Amino acid sequence: MGIRDFDRTLASNRMIFEVRRDAGKLQRFHADLEATMAAYGLTDVEKAAWRNVDIHRLGELGVHPYFLPQVSRLIEGAAYNHNKSAAARLYAAKMKIAGEE
């Protein structure tokens, strides 16, 4: 997985792009993930990855790598995002990579 492997047509990429830019869409994303995923036309495999917060799988499906840590921040919050923050630990766990010791 890398920036050369992402799929710019993937519905999840549009969803992430838009929810970060629009407070109303972000609120709906947090309030009702299923409705948001349906509105953006995510496939069943994309939806399953989101339900499981399977960041690695989202990458495999073609979500842009830059968005993947942002997924962890959408879930766990973005403030004080140091290497042992909840978002960074979620990213490390889901990507199966070692975080900071």
Place this chain on the structure above:
Amino acid sequence: MAEIVAIVALSHAPGLTGWLDRASASVQKNLLAGYAELGRLLRQAKPDVIIGVANDHLLNFPMHAIPDFCVGTASRWTGPAPWFQDWVNVPPYQVAGHPDLAKTLVREGAREGVNFAFADELLFDDNWSVPLRYLTPDYDIPLVPIHMNCVIPPLPAPERCVEIGRTIAEIIRMRRPAGERVAIMATGGLSHDPGGPKYFAVDEKFDRWFLDLLEQGNAERIMREVTIDKMLAAGDGGTSELLAWMVALGAAGPRKARTICYEPAVELRCGMGAVAWPMEAQS
């Protein structure tokens, strides 16, 4: 004939404003001292306007329409974008734009073979929020932001980025009014890998090699050797932000850069560095 009075490049990783306290005391000290020195150099040059060049972190352009270079033409900018405020930990700010200079770049760029997109609305994240916080904390120097594509292949080649920088410098010198003082500020890099397996790593060897090449002032060698493949190998998700530095390099010409600071700051998940190209007015 306007004058380029300063050219600088620096990392913009959000850890610098968001969680710097997690870095060691020496990393904090060296980076804060380096960024303070770079800010002093920039402000000492008394620029009327800063042309910024940095990666657009997939924030402003939808996947179906990604420009390689987009010039911000607004008269006023605000930041950080709401979702990024607590991440970058920078209070809301406003900074003036410079529509006249921005439109000159777009108009004259087209004549010189550069297809600049342009926009009156651009969201700012760490790309400007982190550098401005340290370099121009009073937000008192107008900014013309150029958002570029550093992470959505196909990327503009290093040679093209250097060429764009040369063109920008030429436009400033030939198409802007005498007495106008312009600074160029590239932000991004050095090695980092947001979204990849090296998220918690830094490629210090690559970073020092790249900085050394800048200090040698050999743009031809940099274009030849600092390939996109090598940048991606040093950190797939973000190292190619150094393409913005290539634009600054093109504007700087044969000058040798001076490294102001460098720290392989794993705590900030980024090789953090800053350079300045000495300009005649400063020597």
